[in-house]
Amino acid sequence: SAVISQKPSRDICQRGTSLTIQCQVDSQVTMMFWYRQQPGQSLTLIATANQGSEATYESGFVIDKFPISRPNLTFSTLTVSNMSPEDSSIYLCSVRTGAGQPQHFGDGTRLSIL
Amino acid sequence: GENVEQHPSTLSVQEGDSAVIKCTYSDSASNYFPWYKQELGKRPQLIIDIRSNVGEKKDQRIAVTLNKTAKHFSLHITETQPEDSAVYFCAASISSTGNQFYFGTGTSLTVIP
Numbered sequence: 001s002a003v004i005s006q007k008p009s010r011d012i013c014q015r016g017t018s019l020t021i022q023c024q025v026d027s028q029v030t031m032m033f034w035y036r037q038q039p040g041q042s043l044t045l046i047a048t049a050n051q052g053s054e055a056t057y058e059s060g061f062v063i064d065k066f067p068i069s070r071p072n073l074t075f076s077t078l079t080v081s082n083m084s085p086e087d088s089s090i091y092l093c094s095v096r097t098g099a100g101q102p103q104h105f106g107d108g109t110r111l112s113i114l
Numbered sequence: 115g116e117n118v119e120q121h122p123s124t125l126s127v128q129e130g131d132s133a134v135i136k137c138t139y140s141d142s143a144s145n146y147f148p149w150y151k152q153e154l155g156k157r158p159q160l161i162i163d164i165r166s167n168v169g170e171k172k173d174q175r176i177a178v179t180l181n182k183t184a185k186h187f188s189l190h191i192t193e194t195q196p197e198d199s200a201v202y203f204c205a206a207s208i209s210s211t212g213n214q215f216y217f218g219t220g221t222s223l224t225v226i227p
Binding site: 001041042043045092099100102103104105106107108 | 146148165218220
């Protein structure tokens with residue numbers, strides 16, 4: 001399966017600031033996704049990162065808060081904007097090599113906002 | 115949209131016993147069902163998956179069964195070991211439309227030595 005590198009692995013940020021998380025894959029993949037996982041909770045899809053076009057956001061998530069870029073088939077970024085303590089969570093990217101294939105996850109970014 | 119329910123939320127078993135985790139789904143169009151294991155502080159990792167044209171699939175001590183009529187699927191772990199302790203997530207998706215995975219709420223499995 002694809003090797004997924006996500007960074008930073010963790011960060012502690014001040015309220016009101018923004019953080020950009022990077023996801024790099026070692027091969028071209030059709031689909032890339034961004035998830036949020038609160039402690040002890042399941043995985044919540046934030047958006048699908050579309051190559052060359054705007055991301056597709058799930059209900060409850062908006063582009064102004066979570067802007068996403070995907071300039072090519074191996075790289076995507078998620079920015080968490082104007083952070084508040086409620087944004088403290090683990091953010092994970094995942095990839096699929098094609099329809100009907102499983103998703104594979106990066107190691108995640110553990111984000112704490114003071 | 116699809117709704118996936120997972121039970122139990124926590125499960126403790128003695129080492130060597132079997133563990134069973136059950137999931138139900140609502141959308142009859144779902145046809146791909148992966149299971150993920152997430153150890154503390156680690157990424158979710160795919161452990162087994164099943165497609166709707168198959169009723170059962172095994173991989174060593176792990177098996178998954180699917181009942182399309184009842185819209186439920188189960189993960190079976192036999193001869194459990196302490197390293198099986200983790201949170202397990204089921205998911206459902208419609209592979210023809212590609213994208214959305216609908217995850218269950220997770221089961222925290224503890225294997226007691």
